[in-house]
Amino acid sequence: xxxxxxxxxxxxxxxxxxxxxxxxxxxxxxxxxxxxxxxxxxxxxxxxxxxxxxxxxxxxxxxxxxxxxxxxxxxxxxxxxxxxxxxxxxxxxxxxxxxxxxxxxxxxxxxxxxxxxxxxxxxxxxxxxxxxxxxxxxxxxxxxxxxxxxxxxxxxxxxxxxxxxxxxxxxxxxxxxxxxxxxxxxxxxxxxxx
Amino acid sequence: xxxxxxxxxxxxxxxxxxxxxxxxxxxxxxxxxxxxxxxxxxxxxxxxxxxxxxxxxxxxxxxxxxxxxxxxxxxxxxxxxxxxxxxxxxxxxxxxxxxxxxxxxxxxxxxxxxxxxxxxxxxxxxxxxxxxxxxxxxxxxxxxxxxxxxxxxxxxxxxxxxxxxxxxxxxxxxxxxxxxxxx
Numbered sequence: 001x002x003x004x005x006x007x008x009x010x011x012x013x014x015x016x017x018x019x020x021x022x023x024x025x026x027x028x029x030x031x032x033x034x035x036x037x038x039x040x041x042x043x044x045x046x047x048x049x050x051x052x053x054x055x056x057x058x059x060x061x062x063x064x065x066x067x068x069x070x071x072x073x074x075x076x077x078x079x080x081x082x083x084x085x086x087x088x089x090x091x092x093x094x095x096x097x098x099x100x101x102x103x104x105x106x107x108x109x110x111x112x113x114x115x116x117x118x119x120x121x122x123x124x125x126x127x128x129x130x131x132x133x134x135x136x137x138x139x140x141x142x143x144x145x146x147x148x149x150x151x152x153x154x155x156x157x158x159x160x161x162x163x164x165x166x167x168x169x170x171x172x173x174x175x176x177x178x179x180x181x182x183x184x185x186x187x188x189x190x191x192x193x194x
Numbered sequence: 195x196x197x198x199x200x201x202x203x204x205x206x207x208x209x210x211x212x213x214x215x216x217x218x219x220x221x222x223x224x225x226x227x228x229x230x231x232x233x234x235x236x237x238x239x240x241x242x243x244x245x246x247x248x249x250x251x252x253x254x255x256x257x258x259x260x261x262x263x264x265x266x267x268x269x270x271x272x273x274x275x276x277x278x279x280x281x282x283x284x285x286x287x288x289x290x291x292x293x294x295x296x297x298x299x300x301x302x303x304x305x306x307x308x309x310x311x312x313x314x315x316x317x318x319x320x321x322x323x324x325x326x327x328x329x330x331x332x333x334x335x336x337x338x339x340x341x342x343x344x345x346x347x348x349x350x351x352x353x354x355x356x357x358x359x360x361x362x363x364x365x366x367x368x369x370x371x372x373x374x375x376x377x
Contacts, residue, residue: 098366098369098370101370102369102370105370105372116372117372120370120371120372123370124340124367124370124371127363127366127367127370128335128336128338128367129336131335131336131338131363132332132333132335132336135332135335135359136332138359139328139332167366170362171359171362171363171366174203174358174359174362175358175359177358178203178204178355178356178357178358178359179355181206181207181355182207182351182355184207185206185207185208185211185300186300
């Protein structure tokens with residue numbers, strides 16, 4: 001998610017395609033769209049890999065279209081109930097929704113500070129509201145022990161867990177590991193006592 | 195780093211226990227002992243039946259050999275903990291407890307439960323207290339910010355438990371934060 005060149009997370013977060021509407025004609029580059037046309041024509045929309053979008057947008061050859069993962073539909077769903085949105089399915093398996101969002105945020109027109117702020121607020125609020133549930137479930141699972149237990153009541157919880165994005169998954173694992181260690185420590189004492 | 199990932203984020207509970215065992219505790223010795231120098235300092239002399247203050251690790255060792263009685267710290271009593279639980283559940287902030295209360299109470303309950311009054315009750319009370327505080331710490335997650343975190347009166351063990359994911363969560367928030375533009 002960070003800017004570090006060597007960060008695997010940063011590379012994975014950029015493994016996404018973003019729609020771009022071209023403002024100029026570009027000859028002999030039609031193969032980028034995967035179609036049969038020879039040229040990219042004006043107002044044509046293409047799905048470009050994120051690393052290319054940087055150059056294309058900054059050179060003012062095209063406008064970026066907000067990816068559906070951050071579109072109004074998702075925004076509305078998130079403002080209604082952040083925990084019921086499956087972030088993972090928005091960015092594909094192993095995807096990093098927050099990382100992707102951050103990259104998009106960085107690419108937004110620097111002259112439009114409000115838009116950037118909006119995006120940051122969206123990401124931050126979503127993260128914060130979901131975090132509680134993430135930690136709650138992680139601790140719950142740590143308490144269950146290796147046997148685990150998926151009751152019939154776990155439907156919404158399970159769907160939430162499946163919808164976690166990569167960043168949240170990592171946090172889940174951290175919290176679970178921490179709680180497990182604590183549990184082990186407390187139980188060790190009980191064994192000594194017996 | 196060559197440490198396994200689990201050890202990188204924070205120290206382990208047994209390590210904290212070791213640190214906590216440096217704290218002093220009062221004992222009633224059953225054997226006399228001259229003042230003795232240890233790496234951590236000089237302790238003693240022990241003159242039964244006068245009380246003496248020695249580190250917990252030493253007290254537990256003597257206790258194991260039935261050479262002393264440990265006097266429980268004032269906070270390790272049913273009345274005190276009862277009051278603390280009441281405070282904990284009525285106030286928004288954490289109540290003040292000894293920094294190492296979780297570790298000390300556990301080692302004393304394990305090693306010297308016959309010197310404590312009503313150890314079973316103490317155990318349940320400590321468990322209740324821990325759960326109340328844990329719930330509070332979790333509720334604090336919702337107001338987590340990218341730059342600062344204030345959780346006063348949290349004990350060593352609790353800080354240690356939440357440290358790994360609080361750090362990670364704050365790092366994520368920092369990445370998502372747009373600094374206000376310089377005028």
